[in-house]
Amino acid sequence: MPTALPTQQGIDPAASTTPRPRVDVTPQLSDRTVAWLANHPHARRLVRSVWDTLAELERAGQYPAPIDALRRVLTYHQPTATGRCCTCRRWTGRRHRFPCIVWHQIRGELLGLFNPAKTPSG
Ligand SMILES: [Zn+2]
Numbered sequence: 001m002p003t004a005l006p007t008q009q010g011i012d013p014a015a016s017t018t019p020r021p022r023v024d025v026t027p028q029l030s031d032r033t034v035a036w037l038a039n040h041p042h043a044r045r046l047v048r049s050v051w052d053t054l055a056e057l058e059r060a061g062q063y064p065a066p067i068d069a070l071r072r073v074l075t076y077h078q079p080t081a082t083g084r085c086c087t088c089r090r091w092t093g094r095r096h097r098f099p100c101i102v103w104h105q106i107r108g109e110l111l112g113l114f115n116p117a118k119t120p121s122g
Helices: 013-017 031-038 041-059 064-076 088-092 101-111
Strands: none
Touching: 031 041, 041 064, 041 101, 064 101
């Protein structure tokens, strides 16, 4: 016998279909990161590919809240003056080169590098 779903009593039906309010400020890379990237072309290419892909998804109207969440996570993983990820060190106690595994993982997922079925040619 199917169980009843939770009731919607006391919940405004219009409110339940209203999208969540967006965060007013789009997460951005710091000025220090932008300056650091200017001297590190390999890292700049990777960061740009991730950032541009997120912007393309946003322009296409794809899931703005998760895109903001990804950007926010990425802004935690910015380089120190010596080119190490400032957040990964806190988690692992080891210095990780920027772009760290978080940037590589998100890039791979966005571009379908970890799942050949997602690639445009496959
Ligand atoms: Zn990191």
